Amino acid sequence: MDEVEVERAWRAGEREAGVVVLDGFHALKHALRFGGEVRRVVTADRSELLGLARELAPDVEAALEGLAVALPERTMRALVPRLHPTGVIAQVLRPFAEANREALARRPRQGPVVVLENPRNLGNVGAVIRLAAGFGAAGVVTTGEVDPWHPTVLRGSAGLHFATAVERVDPAELPGGPLYVLDPEGEDIRGLPFPDDALLAFGTERHGVSAELKARADHLVAVPMRPGVSSFNLATSVGMGLFHWMAGRPPGTGPDGR
Structure with a gap:
């Protein structure tokens, strides 16, 4: 494909329902590694991209060789608001909502579902998704107006x-499972193990979890804080909650349940 055809294909992809943009090599690597439906990959330097894959992620090199096409950097900068330093962008089809909801509802689960009630900070949501994937959580659900597939969230999750x-x-459609709500008035987290099928709910840093969600909780759980400290960062709180779950599993048990 020549430059005009590549740009035209990208512009057509922007109009496809469910297509999201990933920027940067690591986000693309994760999409390929975990079964994302990658539609097109555009790079400023094809040989450099394939060399990066060969060095850091040889498992996706073959896929990239078949997908990657080159465009001048000046043209790429017209396609996205901010070009990643690795000079690669991709269009990927996000999983259908029905498939995600089915995966979240499936039980028994081997990992908890993280619930973010009405989150505000897009970067924090991306960091939470990155943590959830790393720990082997079953998923992340959000309530409220923020789209967890927003480009800034995707950037924060590294794909x-x-x-x-x-x-x-x-809020009425949360997956099944015992609901553990993180709240300063709860019982000390150190004395309360989290089961694999738990819902771990976190509120906003300013307002915490709503009274409505707390009323539905099976357990209110508190992370001890030094007096005078008002709150932890949202992603930090989720990381502590997921580590607490993982620490309660038998030694040698990995994030994939084995």
Whole structure:
């Protein structure tokens, strides 16, 4: 394909329902590694991209060789708001909501579902998804207006949306399982193990979890904090909650349940 054809194909992809943009090699690597449906890959330097794959992710090199096409950097900068330093962008089809909801509802689960009630900070949501994928959580659901597939969230997750189920749901549609709500008034987390099929719910840093969600909780759980400290960062709190779950599993048990 020549330059005009590549740009035309990208512009056509922008109009496809469910297509999201990934920027950077690591986000693309994760999408390929975890089964994302990658439609097209555009790079400023094809040989450099394939060399990067050969060095850091040889498992995706063959796929990239068949997908990657080159465009001048000046043209790429017209396609995306901000070009990643690795000079690669990709269009990937996000999983259908029905498939994500089915994966989240499936039980028994081998890992908890993280619930973010009405999150505000897009970067924090991306960091939470990255944590959830790394720990082997079953998924991340959000309530409220923020789209967890927003480009800024995708950037924060490094493409690890494709390694776990990510969806926005109505509060009444939360997956099944015992609900553990992180709240300063709860019982000390150190004395309360989290089961594999738990829902771990986190509120906003300013307001915490709503009274409505707390009323539905099976357990209120508190992470001890030094007096005078008002809150932890959202992603930090989720990381502590997921580590607490993982620490309660038998030694040698990995994030994939084995």
